[in-house]
Amino acid sequence: MTVRSFGQLAPSLQCSYPPEVSLFVSSEFESGNIVVHACAAPSSIELSIRHDVGDEHLQWFYFRVSGAREQDLRMRVRNAGTSSYPRGWEGYQACSSVDRKHWTRVPTTYDGSELVIEHRPAADLVYYAYFAPYSLERHYDLIAQSAAHPLVALERLGATPEGRDLDLLRIGEVNQTKKPCWIIARQHPGETMAEWLIEGLLERLLDTNDPVSRRLLSVATFYVVPNMNPDGTARGHLRCNALGVNLNRQWNEPDPSLCPEVFLVRQRMQSTGVKFALDVHGDEALPYNFIAGADGVASLPDAVHAARRRYKDALCRASPDFQVEHGYPPVPPGQANLQIATNWIAERFGALSMTLEQPFKDTVDCPHPDGWSPDRARLLGRANLDALLAVVEEL
Numbered sequence: 117m118t119v120r121s122f123g124q125l126a127p128s129l130q131c132s133y134p135p136e137v138s139l140f141v142s143s144e145f146e147s148g149n150i151v152v153h154a155c156a157a158p159s160s161i162e163l164s165i166r167h168d169v170g171d172e173h174l175q176w177f178y179f180r181v182s183g184a185r186e187q188d189l190r191m192r193v194r195n196a197g198t199s200s201y202p203r204g205w206e207g208y209q210a211c212s213s214v215d216r217k218h219w220t221r222v223p224t225t226y227d228g229s230e231l232v233i234e235h236r237p238a239a240d241l242v243y244y245a246y247f248a249p250y251s252l253e254r255h256y257d258l259i260a261q262s263a264a265h266p267l268v269a270l271e272r273l274g275a276t277p278e279g280r281d282l283d284l285l286r287i288g289e290v291n292q293t294k295k296p297c298w299i300i301a302r303q304h305p306g307e308t309m310a311e312w313l314i315e316g317l318l319e320r321l322l323d324t325n326d327p328v329s330r331r332l333l334s335v336a337t338f339y340v341v342p343n344m345n346p347d348g349t350a351r352g353h354l355r356c357n358a359l360g361v362n363l364n365r366q367w368n369e370p371d372p373s374l375c376p377e378v379f380l381v382r383q384r385m386q387s388t389g390v391k392f393a394l395d396v397h398g399d400e401a402l403p404y405n406f407i408a409g410a411d412g413v414a415s416l417p418d419a420v421h422a423a424r425r426r427y428k429d430a431l432c433r434a435s436p437d438f439q440v441e442h443g444y445p446p447v448p449p450g451q452a453n454l455q456i457a458t459n460w461i462a463e464r465f466g467a468l469s470m471t472l473e474q475p476f477k478d479t480v481d482c483p484h485p486d487g488w489s490p491d492r493a494r495l496l497g498r499a500n501l502d503a504l505l506a507v508v509e510e511l
């Protein structure tokens with residue numbers, strides 16, 4: 117069967133059940149991603165996830181179902197088993213919203229091949245997504261509202277391959293005594309929790325009543341890129357930009373024609389220097405918040421490894437949603453992949469450079485009925501400022 121992309125149905129596949137009720141599945145909106153194979157009845161909706169450009173990755177989904185109020189929906193995602201991270205579906209519950217503001221989890225199962233979402237919507241229109249979306253409109257609001265703050269300067273670094281603005285927020289004074297601290301997020305656009313975390317972090321950093329933020333700004337200048345990959349965001353990608361490039365595999369030798377996003381940020385980093393860098397992500401499989409450091413960068417001084425341990429310990433104290441027991445296995449010294457942002461920054465600047473991973477599912481140690489969520493990501497963003505305060509003076 118040939119099926120058009122973007123969730124549109126061929127004319128011969130018009131959905132209707134019963135005939136007078138227009139059951140319809142679509143994803144023709146920003147960040148939308150689904151292909152509809154069948155929706156002849158609520159109990160037999162068949163879907164698949166569209167690849168990112170480049171055909172290497174798929175996992176992010178985001179679609180709406182209309183005309184299904186008080187109907188028992190059974191939606192099969194047929195290609196879940198061939199996704200980028202099949203283990204991500206184990207123990208996973210899909211996110212659902214009727215108002216596109218509040219997202220809850222709905223019953224979801226995975227048999228090693230297909231993901232099945234079963235839900236009875238209470239309204240005529242319901243949305244489903246891999247995680248609570250963070251829209252480009254919300255991103256533009258975050259940039260504009262931050263830029264209006266007296267402590268903030270906006271730097272437009274340049275344009276993405278599709279012509280969108282790549283924006284940097286510079287926060288605090290710039291002088292020789294201030295330590296340049298970089299925080300970037302959403303190199304992988306489907307990891308929307310990364311920008312939710314940035315939102316909480318910025319809210320606290322710009323609160324002039326908060327003593328932690330005031331102290332940080334007395335010793336540091338912040339350079340924050342809330343969304344490294346707006347093109348991928350618009351397209352509903354998991355990992356790649358509009359040209360099919362995984363930005364977090366380009367840092368050692370970025371080609372400005374293929375990944376201007378990395379080229380421009382890296383260029384600005386070289387002009388500011390870097391003492392601290394946090395690259396915020398989401399991990400599909402592991403039900404934990406954790407930090408992956410630049411263990412494999414052989415040139416990194418012991419003092420930086422020690423600072424990383426202190427940062428992680430301080431983050432544990434600040435948030436029970438963070439832990440240090442589980443994560444990626446450490447990379448042996450000398451074997452770091454310098455195409456990854458965290459490693460390149462550590463190698464180039466000798467900086468405390470870390471990748472912060474959040475779960476798509478939940479944290480095992482501190483679970484919540486809604487799973488990992490925007491609110492919890494925002495709180496973890498705030499807690500990262502406590503952790504930074506514990507180490508910033510020694511960087």
Ligand code: ZN
Pocket residue numbers: 304307397398
């Ligand atoms: Zn990622």
